Amino acid sequence: MTRGSPETRARILCAAEDLVIRDGVSKLTLDAAAHEAGVSKGGILYHFPSRAALVSAMVERFVVSFDADLDRYGANGGGPGDFTRGYLRATLAPSEVPGDAPRDNRDQRLGGALLAGVASDPELLTPLRDRFDAWQAAVSSDGLPAEVATLVRLTSDGLWLSDLFGLAPVTGELREKVGERLFALMDEAPAAPTDEDERR
Amino acid sequence: MTRGSPETRARILCAAEDLVIRDGVSKLTLDAAAHEAGVSKGGILYHFPSRAALVSAMVERFVVSFDADLDRYGANGGGPGDFTRGYLRATLAPSEVPGDAPRDNRDQRLGGALLAGVASDPELLTPLRDRFDAWQAAVSSDGLPAEVATLVRLTSDGLWLSDLFGLAPVTGELREKVGERLFALMDEAPAAPTDEDERR
DNA sequence: TCGACTATACCGTCTGGACGGTATAGTCGA
DNA sequence: TCGACTATACCGTCCAGACGGTATAGTCGA
Structure with a gap:
């Protein structure tokens, strides 16, 4: 179904990401992506039948990558x-790579690039939205008080999104301390109100 | 310096916001904005010398509006x-308007519209970034432990941005409970480590 | 107070360029 | 010989921005 070699496909996706990260979404044209990937325009269209398909694949890729991180953490x-806790660790982790400033981190900026790219056609956000709904559902029935878990989720997203857009990103020691606070919050939280407790 | 009547100028800005909110950034063309505002394309160019100037004015407007909210709260x-606390209240507030779902709130979505619009030209984000730096500075020297204050700031941003992009927005009772937790966190926090304390 | 002139606030059209997408012919390694 | 491309040419559309025009309100000297 998907034509072309997986390697070239991946190279195109990476190139498109780099481009968006470096120059902004508006610069993501088929020509520019082709040039960045060292591929002809026809080559891109060979792998992705349309520009929308390309962007959509970028979104898909981000979702899969973050899910993999969740497993890893x-x-x-x-x-x-x-x-x-895994959600928080997965968010915090990239900045823990020594000598790698958070804003230079690929995964971090990747998400923003996608968000931004996708913003031009809100439809393309749907898969990402669905995934977030699932994450939120998992977080809030995780055995912690829902509002504590949700608070942690929201702070993680705040961390991630502010990195992403460069909106006063929180780094270094302060970032770590915020993380510690959140872990402490979870440790102190009373045991889970389970569904059974709720039903009583 | 700024040409045209302030009324028409404001009308154009509002129209552009509505348009972006409704149809996405990619639909924000001069023609479309003109039509939405009941003004000719030439009329728009009379008020804003370029498309970038229009978007830039939208960003500026958002910043001013949020600063006003901060004062108000x-x-x-x-x-x-x-x-x-004001930052948190200003973020929480819009959803407290009875019968007004957060995602339907103008200010909420406005911010997202701008972020997205601006994403196409990262340069235009600069004023917003500067403002965020100032807010973060104010938050972290607010008389609370910096990591607690920053945590509140980040959760607020997470709340705001997830509303904005429809990424599992947190609403209703859960949203209120998260807010309560944050206020409690601040109330429980030990007194401010002042600069003098730090120097010791 | 009247005519000349100016400034402001637009309108409507045109153009040049960019971009998505199609089509087609050809290359090259397995 | 077939899949995986490259290379190039081209079409239709969209859109930013430039430009010329217009209507109206105000200014100012005689």
Whole structure:
């Protein structure tokens, strides 16, 4: 179904990301992406039937990548609070790479690039929205008080999005301390109100 | 310096916002904005010398509007934690309007519209970034432990931005409970580490 | 107070360029 | 020989911005 070699496909996707990150969404034209990827315009159209398909693939890629991070950071352990802790760790992690400023981090900026790219056609955000709904559902039934878990989720998103847009990103020691506070909040939180508790 | 009547200018800005909110950034053309505002394309160019100037004015307007909100919600009282509390209240407030879902709120979506519009030319974000830097500075020297204040700021931004993009926005009771938790966090926080304390 | 002139606030049209997409012919390695 | 492209040419559309025009209100000297 998807034509072309996976390698070239990935190269195009990376090139498009780099381009958006560097120059902004408006510069993401088929010509520019082709040039950046070292591929002809026809080559791009060979892999992605339209520009929208390209952007859509970029969104898909981001979602998959963050889900993989969640796994990596133990968000699917199943214990109470595991998902929320994993979500926070996955958000915090990129900036922990030594010598790698958060704003230079690829994954971080990637998300923003996509958000921005997608903003030009709100339709393309739908898969991302669905994924976020699922994450929020997982967070709020994670064995922590829902408002504590949600607070952690929102702070993580705030961290991520402010990095993304360069809106007073929080870095270094302050970032770590915020993380510690959040972990402390979760540790102190009373045991989970489960669905059964709710029903009583 | 700014040409044209302030009324028409404001009408154009409002029209552009409505348009972006309704149809997405990519639909914000001079023609479309002119039509929406009941003005000719030439009329728009009379008020804003270029499309970029229009978008830039939209950003400026958002910044001013949020600063006004901060004042309105007592962010400039001068007491310890006042700014941070005001910031949180200003973020929470729109959803408190009865019968007005947060995603339908103009100011909320306005911000997103601008962010998105601006994403196409990262340069235009600069004034917004500067303002955010100032807000972060105010928050973190507000008489609360910096990481608590920053945490509140980030959660507010998370609330705002997830509303904005429709990324699992938090509404209703849960939203209120998150707010309460944050206020409680600030109330419980130890007294301000002042600059003098730091120097010791 | 009247005519000349100016400034302001627009309107409507045109143009040049960019961009998405199509089509087609050809290359090249496995 | 077929899949994976490259290279190039082209079409239709959209859009920013330039430009010339117009209507109206105000100014000012005689």
